[in-house]
Amino acid sequence: xPAHDSPELIDxxxxxxxxxxxxxxxxxxxxxxxxxxxxxxxxxxxxxALYPGDGxxxxxxxxxxxxxxxxxxxxxxxxxxxxxxxxxxxxHDAEGVWxxxxxxxxxxxxxxxxxxxxxxxxxxIAAPAYRGREEAIATMIDYSCAVTERYLLRALADxxxxxxxxxxxxxxxxxxNPDLPVSFNRIMVATFFLVGMDNSHRLIAxxxxxxxDWARTMVVIAGQQGRPTAGVTWRTSSVASGVLAASRHELPxxxxxxxxxxxxxxxxxxxxxxxxxxxxxxxRELWAGTRATVELGGLxxxxxxxxxxxxxxxxxxxxQTVTQAGDVITERPRIRSAEDWFTLVTxxxxxxEDPRQLLSGAVTDYAAQQLIIHDNDPLAVTVPGLDAExxxxxxxxxxxx
Numbered sequence: 001x002p003a004h005d006s007p008e009l010i011d012x013x014x015x016x017x018x019x020x021x022x023x024x025x026x027x028x029x030x031x032x033x034x035x036x037x038x039x040x041x042x043x044x045x046x047x048x049a050l051y052p053g054d055g056x057x058x059x060x061x062x063x064x065x066x067x068x069x070x071x072x073x074x075x076x077x078x079x080x081x082x083x084x085x086x087x088x089x090x091x092h093d094a095e096g097v098w099x100x101x102x103x104x105x106x107x108x109x110x111x112x113x114x115x116x117x118x119x120x121x122x123x124x125i126a127a128p129a130y131r132g133r134e135e136a137i138a139t140m141i142d143y144s145c146a147v148t149e150r151y152l153l154r155a156l157a158d159x160x161x162x163x164x165x166x167x168x169x170x171x172x173x174x175x176x177n178p179d180l181p182v183s184f185n186r187i188m189v190a191t192f193f194l195v196g197m198d199n200s201h202r203l204i205a206x207x208x209x210x211x212x213d214w215a216r217t218m219v220v221i222a223g224q225q226g227r228p229t230a231g232v233t234w235r236t237s238s239v240a241s242g243v244l245a246a247s248r249h250e251l252p253x254x255x256x257x258x259x260x261x262x263x264x265x266x267x268x269x270x271x272x273x274x275x276x277x278x279x280x281x282x283x284r285e286l287w288a289g290t291r292a293t294v295e296l297g298g299l300x301x302x303x304x305x306x307x308x309x310x311x312x313x314x315x316x317x318x319x320q321t322v323t324q325a326g327d328v329i330t331e332r333p334r335i336r337s338a339e340d341w342f343t344l345v346t347x348x349x350x351x352x353e354d355p356r357q358l359l360s361g362a363v364t365d366y367a368a369q370q371l372i373i374h375d376n377d378p379l380a381v382t383v384p385g386l387d388a389e390x391x392x393x394x395x396x397x398x399x400x401x
Contacts, residue, residue, distance in 0.1 A: 039216060039218070049061075050212070063199050076144050090162050106153070112141070112145055121135075150400060196361075235331050238361030245368035245369055264279075332365070
């Protein structure tokens with residue numbers, strides 16, 4: 001113990017907060033035991049586990065990295081940021097790194113364009129949420145790769161072409177360019193939406209199958225979600241949006257805790273749920289202990305204004321509307337329709353600029369809401385940036401200018 005510490009007062013400090021036999025530890029264990037029969041839903045960066053309660057075995061849904069088509073669509077989502085990053089690399093590095101990276105990206109884009117096809121998406125990836133859109137997805141990827149290849153070829157031949165103005169005009173933005181019938185902004189929205197729709201479709205169906213009593217359910221979103229600074233609040237977590245939608249907004253927001261430093265289980269292999277089961281008491285104590293401390297506030301300070309986590313209705317979670325470039329936003333703005341492109345692209349900017357956001361969460365909440373509105377039928381939902389867009393026929397987009 002440091003010389004400046006008072007042993008007696010340090011002991012008093014530890015009596016409540018430190019050690020397995022402290023008052024706080026006893027309260028956490030007692031609270032967890034009192035809720036042993038309540039459903040517990042634990043969500044990691046890749047999986048979701050439902051513990052029904054009273055010692056019954058858990059069930060697990062893999063919903064992100066292990067799912068069909070996620071990485072393939074994310075590869076297309078990343079083409080815009082990849083080109084923008086090459087521009088910044090060239091600004092800081094006259095020749096070396098940016099050129100090697102551009103050539104490697106060009107090679108991978110060509111290989112990906114050759115590999116993607118309707119058959120790949122229909123017969124091999126075969127994600128149920130994409131059924132009926134396989135040809136459209138393959139056409140979008142073919143076009144995306146061709147546009148990227150065209151831009152890279154021109155930049156490698158003339159490095160002065162590689163700048164943010166040409167990227168916006170020749171790739172990202174809607175304009176009158178006949179060589180760009182669909183902008184990359186729309187493609188990024190489409191790919192993010194497709195991933196969000198697939199995750200939400202399976203999450204909603206799985207939760208419906210479990211017959212969850214949402215009013216009693218304890219929810220913990222555990223560990224890192226995406227980039228280290230992202231998804232740590234209710235309003236920035238696409239996972240939270242999906243769970244709330246799956247509950248048809250019957251889950252009270254104050255029963256959902258985000259714990260970025262909580263332990264996680266690894267994705268089960270060959271159906272082995274032993275690690276998932278071992279984590280149940282830890283997560284029950286985490287949720288119940290947190291709740292017990294929260295409830296102390298109301299008991300100790302009755303008569304004073306109470307804290308509320310906010311309104312978990314979809315229109316409130318989405319925040320304000322935006323109508324012009326000068327608007328300032330602090331949360332994801334409300335999407336008014338699948339044609340609300342000003343808001344959709346504004347969300348792309350928000351998730352890039354706001355480090356709390358998940359990049360893939362730009363439209364996940366909107367996808368989940370649309371699925372709920374349309375009875376979890378992906379084909380009844382309009383995918384912005386994919387459906388009814390004027391993509392050239394498969395294989396007809398030229399790569400060379």
